[in-house]
Amino acid sequence: MMNEVTNSVVEALPQFQGYVYPNEANFHPVWSTLIVVYPYITGLVAGAFIMASLVRVFDVKALAPVYRLSMLTALAFLLCATLPLLCHLGHPERCYEIMMTPHMTSPMAIFGFVYAWYLMAVLLLELWFDYRQDFVKWSKTTAGFKGFLYRVLTLGVTDVSEKSVRLDMKMEWILSIVGIPSAFLLHGYVGFIFGSIKANPWWGNVLMPIMFILSAIVSGIALCVFNYIVLNWIRRRPLDMRCLDAMAMFLFYALVMDAVVEGLDVLHRGYAAEEGFAVLQTMIHEKLFYTLNIGQVGVGTLVPLLLLGLLQVLPRRVPEATRRVMIFCSGAMILLGVLMMRWNVVMGGQFFSKSFRGVMSYKMEFAGQEGWLISAVIMCLPFIILTVLVKLFLSERLQPCEHVLEKSSKA
């Protein structure tokens, strides 16, 4: 009798291959699409910022036209970076505890401070110093709400003497230099959230933060390429091909580095073949076949490498229109590929049991707290914010002050 009862109950439960711990025998992994989106957005922030820093710190003249766009992109995405985390919490109303009683050994608690530091001490500050002179100018020439906004954003400082503007530029330079390690820290920490989980062989890996930083740079540059092309297409303005080629070059080199490190990771895992390697192999061959082998490696890495590499080898032979399409397509494919990479990391780590004896299935929900609808909304939000930011701070009607243009052409 007992056996019959047990058997019927067992059959009613979702089927899993092999053995998984009873607490893992759940169709809904505790971290779902929201946690896929979270490192993706954070990575885009870090990447876009590093791309912008190339102008300020390394004095890359060709990239000056996208400096402000990349900074605003970074800001728009940073404002949404904590949203997926917040939505995913069981008790979002208790989120203040992370800042009030941060547990210093937890990567997630430190992330709160790294985030606050990066948002307020780096990104907003650098933007403020960059825009201060323009705010003063625009607040005088613009009427209505916009003018009021610019006046508030000056924080009441109207000094635009040469000495003071020179100080602004100096501060910007310092902030960029501080900003690069901060951007590395921001996204390195996200990688560390996964890399520090020693219980999970798919995550617990010293290379994880480095892979996250490199893929962040790649995705950030790709996003800037994407935004730059789309913005100029909407405004019906010609693209600055020198700038676009420079971005494509940096994108190519970043992608090479990223591909090498990720390849090294795969090689190391295969060579060391530690405990649980067999279950990781099933993951690669079955569970993650499409998103990993085709999405991340094929579409996200190999094809863009080929396209961008071709542009590096034959820089002037390809006609401009073709080049534009090739760069745009590689950018879009890289953006998709990096999203797949985040999926593979986050979901891949939850598709197998920590007993290494079985794998779980996952049915993606549409609605609900862990459904993909809310993730899609969160993914769209930064673009909406960016539109507003571009309307306010990158308007065609409001010309920036001389010094910025001067500097960008001189620098």
Place this chain on the structure above:
Amino acid sequence: MHRFKLPPQILRLILVAMAIVGSYLVARSFLVPPSFGEYGWYRGDALKLIAARDPVFAGKQACDECHSDILHKLAKDAHKTLSCEGCHGVSREHCDNPDILPVKATGSHCIRCHEANLARPAWLKQIVVKDHYGPKCTECHLPHQPTQSP
């Protein structure tokens, strides 16, 4: 004498930064629970909160208060390690009010442990129920003194 003066934008930022840090510290003094840090990096009150739950299983000692005769018999035989509530079910309500009777133990409770299963250790007496007399265990075995027959 040339006095050093902070540039206006830096001064303004320092003020903003102080306001942010200040409001953080004020919020912190308000929102950190009072017992936080009593024993470590957690709410000391949590221990009391977790301990406040009412037990469901009454425990063998509670049964001993009224049924010491049965427990005495039990303690002398092979079933001495068994808990009363393992077979008779949760008896907390019965403890508080003896009129509420606990679940009557049946043969299925015997089979739960003594049905033959290869993973069971060899020292445990096991039977294949369908080859044995059947699930009417108590006709031949006394549950409280399993080595004796009625």
Place this chain on the structure above:
Amino acid sequence: MNHTINRRSSLLRMGAAMAGLLTVSFARAAKAAVQTVFVSTTAPKGYDPTKHKWLMCIDASKCIGCGLCAEACKKENGVPEGPYYRTWIERYIIPKPKPGSDLTRGEAIVDSPNGGMHGFPEPTLPKDKIEHAFFVPKLCNLCENPPCIQVCPVGATFTAPDGAVLIDPNYCIGCAFCIQACPYGARFLNPATKTAEKCTLCYHRISRGLKPACVEVCPAEARIFGDLKNLAADDPLQKFYEKNRVQVLKPHLGTEPRVLYAGLDKEVR
């Protein structure tokens, strides 16, 4: 004139001091009002967590796989139905090697239907194909270096002074990071409360002098529970760790579990 200025400034100072005092007392009152929210109302009596050190050990060779412990745990702690277990039993079936192969054993088959709560069905393998078969009860391993506590961002999970690894249900934000960090699968997210949950060693029982529910109902004495700070003269816990050669689960992770196992096999993890 000096006088008036002095008087005025001293008056001003007094005024300022009064205002300061008022603000401070007002802030204190407000703080107290805010913090009453956090203070739980039901306080237990006479239990001092610093005077105990609880430990559970498992003698796997004694486990008969009846599932009473897993069932009692769900009842005692109000654990929701479904794949949520604070303790469970695993069954390991190690087949004989294929004839002619040079192996010592076949690949282990592990199962735990409903956490073993309602017993186990007959093995799918016939008797003559099985080399070993045994049960292993599982629970929170009470790690010395708990990875779950390390990653909690707010300090909602902690090792109590008495050795129990607990979760503060009113402080947990439900981020599930601890669930990911636990190598033993001992934690789950309660779908009703949306907070992480795990074995508390039946903290509400042991603080009242009772045994944990699983220990209470175990008919085979496979679970040995005791207080290392108050060992009795003939304590089964002391006897257990003195008599047996013990093992812990996943020792290579450096979590230093305090839950000791006797009678394990290499396949158990």
